Amino acid sequence: MRVRPYGHEASIIDRLAHGTAAALRVTVLDACKSAGLRCIDVVPAATSLVVTHEARDSEAIRRVLASISDRGSVVTRTTGPLVDIAVRYDGADLADVARACSLSVERVISLHCDAEFEVSFCGFAPGFAYLTGLPSELHLPRRSSPRTRVPAGAVAIAATYSAVYPRESPGGWHILGTTNETLWDITRASPALLQPGMRVRFVRTT
CATH class of the missing domain: 2.40.100.10 (Cyclophilin-like)
Known part of the structure; x- marks a missing residue:
């Protein structure tokens, strides 16, 4: 799992295992909400996840994403509808x-x-x-x-x-x-x- 800037108003988490991005999306949304940060959108792909946000929140959100990455890519799967x-x-x-x-x-x-x-x-x-x-x-x-x-x-x-x-x-x-x-x-x-x-x-x- 790697966190990188994706322009001024987005960040990307890549090198994910197949099938984990959708569950990671929930983890990211919850972590940003707990930190008082707003994500405009969180879009999963096959092995990556793009988080769009306000430019002023870039550093803070990337710290949250790095913290998730540092936990060793542990993703809790939720049971969706x-x-x-x-x-x-x-x-x-x-x-x-x-x-x-x-x-x-x-x-x-x-x-x-x-x-x-x-x-x-x-x-x-x-x-x-x-x-x-x-x-x-x-x-x-x-x-x-x-x-x-x-x-x-x-x-x-x-x-x-x-x-x-x-x-x-x-x-x-x-x-x-x-x-x-x-x-x-x-x-x-x-x-x-x-x-x-x-x-x-x-x-x-x-």
Whole structure:
């Protein structure tokens, strides 16, 4: 874990272990609040966390972040709200994934449904959440030939992540199924259905 300036009004903590940034976000917010400091935003990524703040608070906030770092990267995971997402396992890549992983189609579905995922970070497109917790048996690199059009609601996997495409877009992940859930809706108080720290389960439906 390393703390560095990220311009005049932000700091970055990097060299984090995969899957720890969302939990570290809570630690940072709590520590800054206890110190009487205001964070404008705290944004997790795969192995880093960016904290934006007022320029006048830069030194004080970096001292707080350094203190967290000095504690040896101990991060207390919190139990975020659980979101169930109904999935029809009718994806175009389901059979190919089964073959690549030397599993039956039913076993692929079972592994995906039985896992409890966590929203590690968001990116790529509004509402696109990177979910950690994919069983190792399903770890695959991205498709060698990305699609130019992936439909909204496509439930997919790539590398160590699962995700749901919030809208039609290009994409190179392996599509296992589809959902009718709306991942991004600007008319909601919180447009993104999934946010860092939340837990996600995929529920098979027909």
